Amino acid sequence: xxxxxxxxxxxxxxxxxxxxxTARILMIHKQADFIHIREKSKPVSEILKIVAILIDGGxxxxxxxxxxxxxxxxLNQIPNVHLPGxxxxxxxxxxxxxxxxxxxxxxxxxEAMECERAGxxxxxxxxxxxxxxxxxxxxxxxxxxxxxxxxxxxxxxAIGGIxxxxxxxxxxxxxxxxxxxSYVIGSEHPARAIQNIKASFA
Amino acid sequence: xxxxxxxxxxxxxxxxxxxxxTARILMIHKQADFIHIREKSKPVSEILKIVAILIDGGxxxxxxxxxxxxxxxxLNQIPNVHLPGxxxxxxxxxxxxxxxxxxxxxxxxxEAMECERAGxxxxxxxxxxxxxxxxxxxxxxxxxxxxxxxxxxxxxxAIGGIxxxxxxxxxxxxxxxxxxxSYVIGSEHPARAIQNIKASFA
Numbered sequence: 524x525x526x527x528x529x530x531x532x533x534x535x536x537x538x539x540x541x542x543x544x545t546a547r548i549l550m551i552h553k554q555a556d557f558i559h560i561r562e563k564s565k566p567v568s569e570i571l572k573i574v575a576i577l578i579d580g581g582x583x584x585x586x587x588x589x590x591x592x593x594x595x596x597x598l599n600q601i602p603n604v605h606l607p608g609x610x611x612x613x614x615x616x617x618x619x620x621x622x623x624x625x626x627x628x629x630x631x632x633x634e635a636m637e638c639e640r641a642g643x644x645x646x647x648x649x650x651x652x653x654x655x656x657x658x659x660x661x662x663x664x665x666x667x668x669x670x671x672x673x674x675x676x677x678x679x680x681a682i683g684g685i686x687x688x689x690x691x692x693x694x695x696x697x698x699x700x701x702x703x704x705s706y707v708i709g710s711e712h713p714a715r716a717i718q719n720i721k722a723s724f725a
Numbered sequence: 726x727x728x729x730x731x732x733x734x735x736x737x738x739x740x741x742x743x744x745x746x747t748a749r750i751l752m753i754h755k756q757a758d759f760i761h762i763r764e765k766s767k768p769v770s771e772i773l774k775i776v777a778i779l780i781d782g783g784x785x786x787x788x789x790x791x792x793x794x795x796x797x798x799x800l801n802q803i804p805n806v807h808l809p810g811x812x813x814x815x816x817x818x819x820x821x822x823x824x825x826x827x828x829x830x831x832x833x834x835x836e837a838m839e840c841e842r843a844g845x846x847x848x849x850x851x852x853x854x855x856x857x858x859x860x861x862x863x864x865x866x867x868x869x870x871x872x873x874x875x876x877x878x879x880x881x882x883a884i885g886g887i888x889x890x891x892x893x894x895x896x897x898x899x900x901x902x903x904x905x906x907s908y909v910i911g912s913e914h915p916a917r918a919i920q921n922i923k924a925s926f927a
Contacts, residue, residue, distance in 0.1 A: 566809075567811065567813055569811075591769065592796065593796035593800075594794065607768075608770075609768035609769065610768065610769045611773070611800065615800055
């Protein structure tokens with residue numbers, strides 16, 4: 524693999540309490556480029572608590588990415604939102620707040636190209652490798668990931684089964700970053716887990 | 726009961742498809758003062774569809790109230806939001822968008838007074854009467870409703886078990902309106918149901 528900067532995105536898995544998830548993020552935020560707050564079943568009041576604890580704890584707003592809840596991003600001056608497929612259309616968010624960095628989850632080359640045309644700042648493609656959180660679905664594999672990286676100009680972030688053992692399989696693919704969820708945030712040793720991820724790119 | 730205008734709020738119950746809930750609202754919107762879109766388990770893409778169908782169908786934006794999803798209200802120029810207790814604090818929404826009409830759900834006099842101080846435009850108090858949707862909880866009753874109406878200046882809307890049989894029990898209470906959910910929106914004959922509600926105030 525070319526020695527170059529690969530963005531590390533850490534995504535919360537929605538399985539932890541406000542206290543646990545913030546404690547883990549505070550352990551690793553300096554090692555991560557972006558922290559996605561993806562808490563589908565927590566009410567806004569709890570998501571606001573997470574954001575407040577992280578900002579108080581020294582996590583810069585520019586590293587935070589709010590999943591789906593555009594309103595939480597707007598009210599907290601967080602410059603990044605990530606839109607799952609069932610969320611707002613990219614164009615409408617762009618029109619409302621042109622300066623936001625807008626990412627989208629995609630599952631195919633067609634979808635990635637559509638998102639690029641719609642003005643996404645990056646796409647998150649997956650799941651690339653087998654992962655417990657998507658056990659019922661076949662992984663989409665590195666070939667499709669490589670295809671997408673060749674056909675679009677905006678950054679492509681790989682997600683799904685990204686662990687030290689699978690990272691060597693990304694060699695030669697022009698991926699801009701990787702996203703990890705349970706491997707880091709579900710770990711008893713999140714700091715060690717993210718160090719392992721970064722070491723695998725060396 | 727004094728013959729005066731009582732606001733009728735219709736609230737969606739989250740149990741219907743986009744097609745069903747919009748069809749029912751379009752049957753009754755002219756009889757209602759406010760239609761609350763309260764769809765806790767639908768993704769944003771479906772809530773946006775509901776809003777688009779209603780606006781296309783002639784429902785004025787000023788009648789629509791978006792529950793919890795401030796972002797959906799903002800992106801659709803809908804001037805009303807309703808905040809459940811687990812949503813954003815009133816003050817933060819007010820600061821972000823001073824012109825919004827902001828309502829809050831409350832369950833006690835203390836909470837109602839706090840919301841008035843925080844700048845709410847109205848409170849929704851309940852549940853006043855027994856209702857299937859809150860079968861496990863005792864209704865809070867008309868006495869507490871009357872207390873709240875006497876102690877705060879902003880409008881109080883009664884919710885919970887509001888049906889033609891219970892409406893006479895509101896006699897003499899300075900309630901500004903009533904909110905109905907399943908009785909209207911879950912009815913096979915929503916237009917008849919809302920007419921029955923309105924007739925009970927005559």
